[in-house]
Amino acid sequence: MNAGVVSGLRGADGTASHATALRAMFDSVVIISPFVWQDMLQTTDEIALEMARCLPVVLIEPPPRWNMGSEQFRGRRLLANLFGARTHSPQDGLTVFHGYSLPGGRYAPVREWNRRRNAAAIRSLLRQLGFGRPLLWHSFPYGTEELMDAVRPKRFVYHCLDYTDQEEEAALVRRADVVFAVSDVLVRRHRALNPHTFLLPNGVNLKMFSAEAALGRPRPPDLPTAGRLIGYIGKIVCYLDIELLLKVARSFPRDYLILIGPVMTNETAPRKAQADAWRTLASLPNVRALGFRPPSQLAPYIHAFDACVIANLPHRFNMERDPLKFYQYLAMGKPVVTTPVSAAQCHRGLCYLADSADSFMDGVARALGEADAVGSEALRRARMTVARQHSWESLVAGACRIVLERGAREDPTCVASRPA
DSSP: OOTTBOOOOBOTTSOBOOHHHHHHHOSEEEEEOSSOOSTTOOHHHHHHHHHTTTSOEEEEOOOOBOOTTSTTBOHHHHHHHHHSOSEEEEETTEEEEOOOOOSOTTSHHHHHHHHHHHHHHHHHHHHHHTOOSEEEEEOOOSSOHHHHHHHOOSEEEEEEOSOOOOHHHHHHHHHOSEEEESSHHHHHHHHTTOSSEEEOOOOBOTTTSOHHHHHTSOOOTTSOSSSOEEEEESOBOTTBOHHHHHHHHHHOTTSEEEEESOBOOSTTSOOHHHHHHHHHHHHSTTEEEEEOOOGGGHHHHHHHOSEEEEOBOSOHHHHHOOOHHHHHHHHTTOOEEESSOHHHHHTGGGSEEOSSHHHHHHHHHHHHTGGGSTTHHHHHHHHHHHHHHTBHHHHHHHHHHHHHHHHHHHOTTSGGGSOO
């Protein structure tokens, strides 16, 4: 990892924890999330779960979308938006806030009404919960200034999860006490606006993705019972190089390509050549498109794979993000064949990094043959070690240390300025 990367809060004695210092500085954490709370458990959801082990957390979902063509459209959410409760608690210490959203958000007066009403509701919720010294963790740079003003944070963290060209993001970066970004490219970009910018890559839920736990679970019945398996988990979207996956399936006709994830039908659906490639790919006899599976069910599938793939198109969005699946594959000890992504650049010795279709095919062949190669067990353990370093527990602890140290410099009397 490059300089500036977040590291875990582990002292010389191996103990974790600035939890006491966090509680001394803050009484709560408010997370403005780009994701709807659901079974998928995205980055901000995992951070919320970790933070909730130390402080009460309020996670603010993005407002519901009325546009049926949007990936974010959920009919049930709209009904709850009109008639349901404003909050629910998935676990102790975590409150999820469901914002208001009237139809017609493309009109400025309606957008303004929605923002003001949500800001007032957040202000009321925090007052009701008795939170007056929150840490604000912000990852959704789209019309949220009023929400920030409603939170009135003691410290403000901006966490950049992927590329956006929103002018609002630059203002947030400048305003933040600390900026985290998931890739080196994004760190360099934001450090030009805020010197307190650090690399905070994505992580893995080790309770969910555990090679040891997967050993005790049955093989999924919808997998082929014979032959080697090349696996991909993730959405089938416009950023996925489906033509490359088609070449994989044709290049290894005696092996199976297993695809686990929903096929998107909205603005992120595969387009043109990629859409044509998907129709062909799904019809091949050695391809199994299994659709969506909850993250809690994925470990036995990955455990059964002989090789795992990440096949991204060379798009700016892909180059600047940090795919969760990379760490999930590593946690299971699996060989990974990948197009260039930030995580792969950092861990070249643990994966097969391919910058062309031919080198990708070569990587798949080497990954499939790895089980019989000398040193394969050492590689498997090295991958799992890196995954442990990328546990959400370790990453969030390291991020909190940076936030505390920043606060300590501004207020030398605070607890974080003294050794734990």
